[in-house]
Amino acid sequence: MNIYVIKPHTKEIQITEFDGQITSIYTYFDSLLVDTSTILQDHIIYTNAQHTDENMFFIGEQIFIGDALILGLNGFEETDITIKQDELQSLISYDVNDFYKQAMRPILDFEININDTFSVKDDDEAMQINFEWVIYTFNKADKKTQHYFLDEMKKACTDKENSNRYFQKMAQLAVNAAKYQ
Numbered sequence: 001m002n003i004y005v006i007k008p009h010t011k012e013i014q015i016t017e018f019d020g021q022i023t024s025i026y027t028y029f030d031s032l033l034v035d036t037s038t039i040l041q042d043h044i045i046y047t048n049a050q051h052t053d054e055n056m057f058f059i060g061e062q063i064f065i066g067d068a069l070i071l072g073l074n075g076f077e078e079t080d081i082t083i084k085q086d087e088l089q090s091l092i093s094y095d096v097n098d099f100y101k102q103a104m105r106p107i108l109d110f111e112i113n114i115n116d117t118f119s120v121k122d123d124d125e126a127m128q129i130n131f132e133w134v135i136y137t138f139n140k141a142d143k144k145t146q147h148y149f150l151d152e153m154k155k156a157c158t159d160k161e162n163s164n165r166y167f168q169k170m171a172q173l174a175v176n177a178a179k180y181q
Contacts (some may be wrong), residue, residue: 002080004070004088008055011094013085018071020078025069035061035115040091042082044073049113056104063100063114063132065107102150103135106157106166118164120172122179124162129171137174 033049053066074080
């Protein structure tokens, strides 16, 4: 089947043949930890969940780290890609701002999966929030709030456990602040 490979370090989208075997995806990323995203209608995006690559890009407003494989998706069956390459290219941005680069640092340093979730409370209701949502939310904040986020992050994120606690704390602050807007 035909798939796309996005290579952010060269800013290329390549069409390649794929044998359809899940083991081939693990082999491509040299990892058993693979993330999936269905942000593109009728497609699935695979990336390495062990983020060691500093090359990032966006598809729409969702950030991806390192190479990505895009396969077509018909129900639960992987198929040939159907999105046109120029249409896909128009959805991709390799322009990752400084805030994102700095906020992603603990995620890269401690190999945190940006899609891992943690619980926060909205009134008495538990919500599942992921690391990517926290960074996206603070990226939308004013410069003073962004500086606070990054300064406190540098102090708190000394290991994976502290990084997890910090992002959970910031997620709770963002959820609380959203009530008053």
